Amino acid sequence: MKVEKISELTTNRLSVYLRCLNELAATGVKTTSSDDMAKRFHLNSAQIRKDLAYFGEFGVRGVGYYVETLREQLIKILGLNNEHRVCIIGSGRLGTALADYYEYTQSNFSVVTLFDTDKAKIGQKIGNIKINDIEKFAEVVEKERIDVAVIAVPAQFAQGVLDLIMKAGIKAVMNFAPIALKAIDEVKLKSVDLTISLESLSYFLAQPVGDNGKIVKPNGKTRRIKK
Amino acid sequence: MKVEKISELTTNRLSVYLRCLNELAATGVKTTSSDDMAKRFHLNSAQIRKDLAYFGEFGVRGVGYYVETLREQLIKILGLNNEHRVCIIGSGRLGTALADYYEYTQSNFSVVTLFDTDKAKIGQKIGNIKINDIEKFAEVVEKERIDVAVIAVPAQFAQGVLDLIMKAGIKAVMNFAPIALKAIDEVKLKSVDLTISLESLSYFLAQPVGDNGKIVKPNGKTRRIKK
DNA sequence: CCCCGTTAGTTCAATTTTTCACAAATTGCG
């Protein structure tokens, strides 16, 4: 028995591979290979093989991978054979858009409810999804068997919301608030920061053209500040 | 003159540092240090110093960093002193939500216009932002001096849209379509994949509790598939 | 004015991640 730590980079790529396989399956391709996939989807074949090999031997040497079989394996590895019940905290612009997006996107995630503090919003519906009172959070989470929470509240409230989520026993949290949150070890916290992403584009645009990421560092002291 | 390649991990952290400094400035803190920041915001002090040192000497030994000065430097490095004019392609749920989000979030990015193919939508407004005909893309991009594009169309159209964007001379693109796109070297493409993010949470939930990312790999053959 | 404590900037070591390259396994064909 070999026990290894799988990096998040690897598991993220598994999602990518699954998506590729879905596409292949949809177009009727029955078998593929690491090389074939790499060429089609701009990936690295060695990396594909290595990522998959962490979880078992899914291929056949000299042949490659059977699309349908590998698809099933990845679905199992990623836990996508179980339904996940999601709640979104914050029914502002972003929260409601995410609710729509995830509902619309066909998957094994269903958005069960939104939460808000605003009495005017509570009881309303976004599509088919009801907005609940955040004060009833723990209660609703239990009743609806929610296992994934999405944070879509302003930054200053995000840590408080996360604490509430952890207290309710939810182990998987996705955060869209632009702030670094602190979660306990048993809870998986994943953050998407739409601001940082844009700012990194800004950095790129600020660089002299054509140097593709290289910068010229001024040598010697930059200004020294008088107190 | 030292010329170095700055990794994207580093520039992303610069955004984080800037956010931290903003917070410090807002609460009236005048000076800080790598150690102080590390403690406050759960960062690594050596990494802060190293990241900053790529771009110059901003600190004073024995003292630390002057919050306001460092803030200004980071803004300059990230190119956040220039206004960026953004267009969003796709005025569906996600596109309009992003338009709202980025408009609402106070920053140097302004969303100038949305684009769509749907004749029924063209001419309408989302808040103050007009929906333009994608057929007039190049024209509008030039007239409005747009330098950042956001892709918020279904996956199957995303590569076509990216090609259009590149042809119009835009060098910074943010992609929300769940597909791997191919951009030419001079164009910076950044992708946010809301599906992959969720699936990585699913993976975590699928692991036996408490082993915190470790998996047990079955040794020996997994099943061998008959053709 | 010098010494002590502090902290930035930098070098070096450790870790992680990616890539290479090759042995082992499998199929198809003569």
Added chain:
DNA sequence: CGCAATTTGTGAAAAATTGAACTAACGGGG
């Protein structure tokens, strides 16, 4: 059946990233 053509799975090398340790610089107090 055996050989050639593939293609996996993997061990080892290379590259990238992080973290720790050290050196140089600065300010305050005696």
